[in-house]
Amino acid sequence: xxxxxxxxxxxxxxxxxxAGRALFMQKGCYECHGIxxxxxxxxGPALAPHPIPLEAMQAYVHNPKGQMPVFSEKILPNDDIAxxxxxxxxxxxGPPVDSIALLNNGKASRxxxxxxxxxxxxxxxxxxxxxxxxxxxxxxxxxxxxxxxVGPALIGISSRYQTADIETRIREPRGIMPRLYPNPxxxxxxxxxxxxxxxxx
Amino acid sequence: MSDRRxxxxxxxxxxxxxxxxxxxxxxxxxxxxxHKPAVARPSAALAAAETQTPxxxxxxxxxxxxxxxxxxxxxVDLLKVAGIDYVAVMPGSSFRGIxxxxxxxxxxxxxxxxxxxxxxxxxxxxxxxxxxxxxxMACLVHSTVGLQHASMAIFNAWCDRVxxxxxxxxxADAAKRRPGVEWYxxxxxxxxxxxxxxxxxxxxxxxxxxxxxxxxxYTMSVTPPxxxxxxxxxAELQEQPIAEPHxxxxxxxxxxxxxxxxxxxxxxxxxxxxxxxxxxxxxxxAVRSQAAMDTLVKLAESLNAPVVDLLGRMNFPTNxxxxxxxLQAKLLAQADVIVALEVGDVWALxxxxxxxxxxxxxxxxxxxxxxxxxxxxxxxxxxxxxxxERYFAPTLPIAADAEASLPGLLHAVQTAQTSxxxxxxxxxxxxxxxxxxxxxxxxxxxxxxAWDGSPVSxxxxxxxxxxxxxxxxxxxxxxxxxxxxWPQRLWDITKTYQFIGGQGGYGVGxxxxxxxxxxxxxxxxxxxxxxxxxxxxxxxxxxxxWTAVHHKLPLLTVMxxxxxxxxxxxxxxxxxxxxxxxxxxGTVGTVLNDPPIDYAAMAKSMGMWAxxxxxxxxDLGPALVRAMAQVKSGKPALIDVLTQPR
Numbered sequence: 001x002x003x004x005x006x007x008x009x010x011x012x013x014x015x016x017x018x019a020g021r022a023l024f025m026q027k028g029c030y031e032c033h034g035i036x037x038x039x040x041x042x043x044g045p046a047l048a049p050h051p052i053p054l055e056a057m058q059a060y061v062h063n064p065k066g067q068m069p070v071f072s073e074k075i076l077p078n079d080d081i082a083x084x085x086x087x088x089x090x091x092x093x094g095p096p097v098d099s100i101a102l103l104n105n106g107k108a109s110r111x112x113x114x115x116x117x118x119x120x121x122x123x124x125x126x127x128x129x130x131x132x133x134x135x136x137x138x139x140x141x142x143x144x145x146x147x148x149x150v151g152p153a154l155i156g157i158s159s160r161y162q163t164a165d166i167e168t169r170i171r172e173p174r175g176i177m178p179r180l181y182p183n184p185x186x187x188x189x190x191x192x193x194x195x196x197x198x199x200x201x
Numbered sequence: 202m203s204d205r206r207x208x209x210x211x212x213x214x215x216x217x218x219x220x221x222x223x224x225x226x227x228x229x230x231x232x233x234x235x236h237k238p239a240v241a242r243p244s245a246a247l248a249a250a251e252t253q254t255p256x257x258x259x260x261x262x263x264x265x266x267x268x269x270x271x272x273x274x275x276x277v278d279l280l281k282v283a284g285i286d287y288v289a290v291m292p293g294s295s296f297r298g299i300x301x302x303x304x305x306x307x308x309x310x311x312x313x314x315x316x317x318x319x320x321x322x323x324x325x326x327x328x329x330x331x332x333x334x335x336x337x338m339a340c341l342v343h344s345t346v347g348l349q350h351a352s353m354a355i356f357n358a359w360c361d362r363v364x365x366x367x368x369x370x371x372x373a374d375a376a377k378r379r380p381g382v383e384w385y386x387x388x389x390x391x392x393x394x395x396x397x398x399x400x401x402x403x404x405x406x407x408x409x410x411x412x413x414x415x416x417x418x419y420t421m422s423v424t425p426p427x428x429x430x431x432x433x434x435x436a437e438l439q440e441q442p443i444a445e446p447h448x449x450x451x452x453x454x455x456x457x458x459x460x461x462x463x464x465x466x467x468x469x470x471x472x473x474x475x476x477x478x479x480x481x482x483x484x485x486x487a488v489r490s491q492a493a494m495d496t497l498v499k500l501a502e503s504l505n506a507p508v509v510d511l512l513g514r515m516n517f518p519t520n521x522x523x524x525x526x527x528l529q530a531k532l533l534a535q536a537d538v539i540v541a542l543e544v545g546d547v548w549a550l551x552x553x554x555x556x557x558x559x560x561x562x563x564x565x566x567x568x569x570x571x572x573x574x575x576x577x578x579x580x581x582x583x584x585x586x587x588x589x590e591r592y593f594a595p596t597l598p599i600a601a602d603a604e605a606s607l608p609g610l611l612h613a614v615q616t617a618q619t620s621x622x623x624x625x626x627x628x629x630x631x632x633x634x635x636x637x638x639x640x641x642x643x644x645x646x647x648x649x650x651a652w653d654g655s656p657v658s659x660x661x662x663x664x665x666x667x668x669x670x671x672x673x674x675x676x677x678x679x680x681x682x683x684x685x686x687w688p689q690r691l692w693d694i695t696k697t698y699q700f701i702g703g704q705g706g707y708g709v710g711x712x713x714x715x716x717x718x719x720x721x722x723x724x725x726x727x728x729x730x731x732x733x734x735x736x737x738x739x740x741x742x743x744x745x746x747w748t749a750v751h752h753k754l755p756l757l758t759v760m761x762x763x764x765x766x767x768x769x770x771x772x773x774x775x776x777x778x779x780x781x782x783x784x785x786x787g788t789v790g791t792v793l794n795d796p797p798i799d800y801a802a803m804a805k806s807m808g809m810w811a812x813x814x815x816x817x818x819x820d821l822g823p824a825l826v827r828a829m830a831q832v833k834s835g836k837p838a839l840i841d842v843l844t845q846p847r
Contacts, residue, residue: 027784028770028771028774028777028784028787028788030846031767031771031774031787031846032846034658034847036650036654036658038651038654038658038845039650040685041527041685041690042682042683042685042686042847043685043771043846046650048650066555067557069774069778070778071778075778075781075782075783075784093650094649094652095653096649097642097646097649100648102661102664102665102668103648103664103691106668184672
């Protein structure tokens with residue numbers, strides 16, 4: 001349980017983040033840097049996650065280089081920049097790139113679990129990989145969580161099929177289900193996604 | 202036996218028929234020396250008929266109350282001779298003769314009408330079509346009012362060096378104009394409206410004149426630098442019987458060899474390139490064919506020179522280790538030799554004018570960098586529209602078509618390269634591969650930012666689209682500059698037809714109709730088209746959604762709906778910051794959110810399958826699968842997605 005002082009500090013921090021987000025939008029920062037500070041190769045660099053130190057940001061905004069328009073102390077005082085900084089610092093990193101199948105051609109997550117791995121890590125890697133393959137190749141028809149859609153629901157499928165049977169269905173699809181093996185999915189992809197599907201509850 | 206049949210029978214014996222039956226090889230104007238045929242030369246009318254103008258043999262009407270052989274039938278024959286498959290049309294009475302001929306004489310086939318709701322859409326559809334089909338479409342516009350509507354899209358096509366046959370109705374003879382409307386729909390010099398941005402125009406006063414001007418216009422349009430051309434089709438010529446049809450001679454359609462760089466110029470270029478320590482190849486509107494892309498790949502590989510694709514066309518595969526487009530600032534700063542292939546703004550390869558208060562000219566390349574520019578821009582220009590960009594004198598300017606000159610350039614480089622230079626080039630391979638991998642991985646890392654955010658990030662949008670098309674034969678028919686270039690940074694784009702560049706003249710309203718035109722060409726090639734469509738652009742000509750439905754085009758439209766003319770938001774915000782007052786007002790007059798526009802409802806109102814708006818990125822993938830089912834069944838579909846600004 002938070003102490004009163006700690007709770008107040010957390011509330012203040014939350015208020016700063018909210019105020020910072022509002023300022024980020026009102027002052028037009030989002031226009032070039034994106035609503036989540038993600039930046040664009042065409043308009044402005046990423047500011048989040050991990051913004052530059054506050055003092056550096058304050059100095060740069062008031063005296064920018066290149067093509068960034070100047071924001072004077074009058075229209076963007078240091079206190080407001082501090083709130084904007086709090087907002088940017090609150091933005092979490094995106095998911096690891098190797099965990100996003102859509103950034104890996106729908107295929108295996110490269111180095112998803114890093115170099116040398118423990119058995120637990122390896123198991124987690126399989127799960128992440130299977131989920132990633134599922135999101136890219138299966139979710140559109142079977143639902144994000146296996147609830148079904150164009151294709152049948154997969155939740156609870158392990159009560160009716162062995163994992164090996166699921167693998168077979170993926171390798172040898174019937175009806176309108178597209179053939180995904182051996183391309184774009186390889187044997188490892190099929191194995192991992194079958195395990196993932198079998199785990200859907 | 203008729204003269205024609207007798208001639209053909211005799212010609213089969215002599216071999217002459219083979220020449221005559223081939224469009225573009227009419228004996229009437231053949232310059233080729235030949236043996237004397239055993240039969241007499243055909244009459245002019247017969248030769249014209251053999252260039253597929255059967256209208257010249259149409260019987261006149263049996264009575265004065267009808268017309269059996271209208272001039273517009275002949276005009277349609279010329280479209281057939283030129284191989285023009287489609288005519289984009291918004292109906293207008295000044296070309297009612299041609300309209301009726303397309304429908305009843307041609308059976309609305311070759312050419313087929315593409316029905317449009319605005320003449321600007323008609324011209325922009327022709328623009329997009331030509332870049333995929335590799336040949337022009339015609340657009341038929343209604344004299345003064347229609348041509349003025351079409352003018353913006355003609356301008357875009359002109360800036361983009363795209364061929365287009367614009368045909369405009371008019372009524373030259375004042376005594377034949379009905380009182381009222383027809384006077385407003387006539388101009389003394391109709392071509393003047395667009396002469397600043399057409400390569401050539403004419404106002405023929407007879408059908409013989411029309412035939413010659415049509416062939417001249419077509420030939421000029423498709424010869425690099427390719428440009429739109431205009432022919433005025435006088436209403437009386439369209440509607441009255443063909444006068445003296447047997448005296449009309451149709452010039453053959455002959456392809457003009459494009460201008461190719463001389464061996465001496467290419468040898469000089471090769472010497473510079475082979476000696477370079479840090480060569481960079483920059484391509485803009487250079488590549489029109491897969492063969493040219495393949496040649497450019499070989500050229501780059503022979504030098505291990507990085508390639509910067511400025512994306513006027515799809516010049517270089519995005520997954521090739523020498524495609525270093527995202528590194529262009531660093532590459533141009535370090536280059537000792539730059540090879541510019543049909544680059545629209547060569548000055549900007551070495552300099553820049555930033556959008557700051559004083560707009561100083563800045564150097565971005567080494568002062569002693571050597572620039573080789575191969576471009577048809579040296580062969581053509583007009584003064585009023587300032588698309589020439591800032592003047593720059595390259596080290597070696599070569600007036601030639603880059604595509605046609607690429608094989609010669611490759612040969613010259615391979616011939617000139619010494620073994621030491623080959624070794625030096627080979628040594629660059631591994632560093633180039635490493636730089637490429639770093640560049641692509643950096644793009645993937647950058648794409649993770651805001652991945653699960655709402656509104657949907659443009660990276661997520663791009664990858665969700667890529668996921669549903671990557672196993673299809675597809676073409677992206679929209680530009681990517683408002684999309685942070687994610688498709689080029691993340692997708693494997695390997696075919697010239699998979700991307701077609703942008704508007705040319707940066708005129709808003711090009712995107713949606715050009716996508717429809719490009720989709721038409723893709724459909725004929727058995728491909729599906731994908732249009733990532735900005736909202737501000739669609740609002741200019743939303744009627745093209747109806748055209749896409751009407752013509753059953755397999756076109757997937759995914760809205761990049763940031764509810765703004767966002768480029769303008771940034772401009773106004775910049776002005777406010779510079780003037781130290783209220784940057785928060787930068788969105789006044791530049792956003793489209795009050796009320797928000799329901800693009801799915803808009804599309805549905807025109808008979809198109811649609812879903813949205815989608816703001817949760819997790820909902821996008823399934824929606825795209827549903828949309829693709831429509832597209833793969835040969836219909837257009839639209840998904841409205843609320844997106845990040847860029």
